Amino acid sequence: MDEQGDARIILESLEDPARFAEIFERHHDAVYRYAAYRVGTEVGGDVAAEVFLRAFATRHRFRSDASSARPWLFGIATNLVRDHFRKTARGHRAVAAMRPDPSAEVVWFEDVDSRVDAERVHGQLADALKAMRGPDREVLFLYALAGLTYREVAEALEIPIGTVQSRLFRVRAKLRNIQRGIGESEGEGSTRDNEH
Amino acid sequence: MSTSDEFEVLRRAVGQPPPAGVRRVRAREQLDAAIDAEVGRDRPPTRRRRGVVAATAIAVVTAAAVAYLAVGSRAPASALQALAEAARQVDPVEVPSGAFAYTRSEHIVLVGGPGDQFPGVEDELVAYLLPTTRESWIRDDGYVQLVTDTHPPTFFDPRVEAAYFEAGLDRLDGVGETVTTVFGEVTDPFPGIVWPTDRDELEALMEELIPDEEGQPPREVQLLELVAAILRERIVEPTVRAALLEVLATLDLEVTSTDDAVTVTVTYDQAAQLRYSVTFDNEANLITETTILLDASDEPYIPAGTAIRHSTYTPPIIVPDLQSPLP
Numbered sequence: 001m002d003e004q005g006d007a008r009i010i011l012e013s014l015e016d017p018a019r020f021a022e023i024f025e026r027h028h029d030a031v032y033r034y035a036a037y038r039v040g041t042e043v044g045g046d047v048a049a050e051v052f053l054r055a056f057a058t059r060h061r062f063r064s065d066a067s068s069a070r071p072w073l074f075g076i077a078t079n080l081v082r083d084h085f086r087k088t089a090r091g092h093r094a095v096a097a098m099r100p101d102p103s104a105e106v107v108w109f110e111d112v113d114s115r116v117d118a119e120r121v122h123g124q125l126a127d128a129l130k131a132m133r134g135p136d137r138e139v140l141f142l143y144a145l146a147g148l149t150y151r152e153v154a155e156a157l158e159i160p161i162g163t164v165q166s167r168l169f170r171v172r173a174k175l176r177n178i179q180r181g182i183g184e185s186e187g188e189g190s191t192r193d194n195e196h
Numbered sequence: 197m198s199t200s201d202e203f204e205v206l207r208r209a210v211g212q213p214p215p216a217g218v219r220r221v222r223a224r225e226q227l228d229a230a231i232d233a234e235v236g237r238d239r240p241p242t243r244r245r246r247g248v249v250a251a252t253a254i255a256v257v258t259a260a261a262v263a264y265l266a267v268g269s270r271a272p273a274s275a276l277q278a279l280a281e282a283a284r285q286v287d288p289v290e291v292p293s294g295a296f297a298y299t300r301s302e303h304i305v306l307v308g309g310p311g312d313q314f315p316g317v318e319d320e321l322v323a324y325l326l327p328t329t330r331e332s333w334i335r336d337d338g339y340v341q342l343v344t345d346t347h348p349p350t351f352f353d354p355r356v357e358a359a360y361f362e363a364g365l366d367r368l369d370g371v372g373e374t375v376t377t378v379f380g381e382v383t384d385p386f387p388g389i390v391w392p393t394d395r396d397e398l399e400a401l402m403e404e405l406i407p408d409e410e411g412q413p414p415r416e417v418q419l420l421e422l423v424a425a426i427l428r429e430r431i432v433e434p435t436v437r438a439a440l441l442e443v444l445a446t447l448d449l450e451v452t453s454t455d456d457a458v459t460v461t462v463t464y465d466q467a468a469q470l471r472y473s474v475t476f477d478n479e480a481n482l483i484t485e486t487t488i489l490l491d492a493s494d495e496p497y498i499p500a501g502t503a504i505r506h507s508t509y510t511p512p513i514i515v516p517d518l519q520s521p522l523p
Contacts, residue, residue, distance in 0.1 A: 032213075
């Protein structure tokens with residue numbers, strides 16, 4: 001994907017608004033997944049839709065020197081999620097919404113594995129997430145689930161990259177304890193390359 | 197970086213959310229409307245054929261099969277037309293404010309996964325069938341109550357059965373338990389969509405909602421799955437039900453009928469030979485859905501002819517509260 005082109009497209013959309021649809025096509029699914037992780041699929045769909053409406057309405061504020069629209073879009077999404085939590089006053093109950101939909105008609109074939117693990121860790125994980133400070137939790141979700149880099153998380157939340165690193169350090173330690181608690185050995189999880 | 201990833205514990209716990217599906221279509225429509233408003237053009241929002249309706253995103257798994265004996269005799273697609281005409285004669289139902297659509301349904305789904313979750317089983321993959329009974333109360337504002345009874349699974353291999361109970365997976369599945377789940381927010385898989393009663397308009401909208409991508413089941417299958425998803429556990433106007441059948445009547449589907457029901461079937465290849473059937477009662481309500489695997493699978497072992505998904509539904513009725521109908 002030509003991430004470098006996001007700025008150009010947004011700039012062009014100031015003259016030709018229809019160009020902004022390309023930004024939607026590039027990033028909607030990732031924004032939706034992030035929002036669904038945070039607030040569940042139903043509200044997540046609404047959040048993702050609203051992200052692109054707000055982004056379109058405020059695109060003149062997009063920094064033309066930014067390499068990608070991702071931090072900008074995820075920043076809007078994070079603000080909308082915060083608003084949602086404020087309105088519903090049920091912050092960490094979103095953890096429950098992340099569980100597989102019990103009304104689903106078909107059980108995905110891989111789900112035994114994930115369900116077993118989820119069953120093992122869910123209580124501890126929920127407790128750990130609840131115990132986390134809100135800002136730590138936001139960094140965690142943007143980095144671990146939305147797949148943003150340190151730099152992109154920093155841009156999305158408008159905080160220094162060092163702050164992102166220190167928050168992730170705390171979060172990583174908590175999750176490592178959970179992993180140990182369920183007997184997983186180091187090196188068992190999937191790996192991930194990342195630009196720091 | 198190639199060290200272990202502590203965040204994997206989170207990723208594995210939360211899994212992948214389902215595809216955005218129709219939510220994506222709606223989001224794009226909203227954006228297009230905003231774009232149009234800014235441009236000042238007076239054209240309707242464009243819709244892209246990109247949606248993956250959650251219920252049609254069902255990528256049914258691997259494997260197996262046998263002869264499926266459809267009840268009734270082979271009938272032409274005119275059976276669908278006749279049923280559609282009958283449905284158009286059905287009086288529309290007015291749903292009082294605050295009332296619920298109530299449906300009782302029975303389901304059998306294929307569940308499976310890595311064999312290492314099953315002590316003593318050396319197969320890399322194993323599978324079994326898990327039956328449930330469900331009552332659903334669905335209100336227009338998105339309030340949903342589900343009462344689900346989970347029944348003992350059916351196994352294809354006694355070793356898997358023994359290991360299943362040894363590993364306590366019956367507790368994980370909630371076998372023998374009744375679980376009540378309440379959703380306070382929207383669970384409508386098609387939020388905001390008003391289904392046209394004109395066949396051509398309905399077909400055009402349905403075409404927009406099915407994914408147009410490689411690897412998806414054939415168009416006929418997707419449209420049939422979409423019809424089932426629209427009707428499943430919902431009060432749908434008779435004229436819409438009729439139009440849905442009229443759309444199906446245009447497709448290359450096998451149609452069988454009895455005095456009381458019409459069954460539509462399609463056989464296709466999606467990583468395995470599959471046979472998907474949907475049955476409608478004489479008022480065009482959805483009453484059964486079945487997916488059968490037509491080739492045996494070695495691993496996971498699944499005998500030929502296994503119905504890997506089977507659901508039966510009572511036609512939805514309107515009830516005033518969550519206590520109705522009385523047992």
